[in-house]
Amino acid sequence: MAVTSAMIGSIVYSLPPSCSTVVVDGIGYQQCDNAWYQPRYVGTTVQYIVVDAPR
Numbered sequence: 001m002a003v004t005s006a007m008i009g010s011i012v013y014s015l016p017p018s019c020s021t022v023v024v025d026g027i028g029y030q031q032c033d034n035a036w037y038q039p040r041y042v043g044t045t046v047q048y049i050v051v052d053a054p055r
Contacts, residue, residue: 006050024054
């Protein structure tokens with residue numbers, strides 16, 4: 001389990017510039033150091049949900 005500054009399940013609205021996109025099982029995640037985010041679109045706005053590292 002990775003230690004992140006945000007709790008799993010919390011939502012953030014912007015990510016640091018050092019993130020990279022990783023696709024696992026057809027789902028695109030953002031990896032930012034040890035934190036993983038899954039984008040969710042609400043209308044035209046994107047939110048990022050903090051998730052455990054995908055396997």
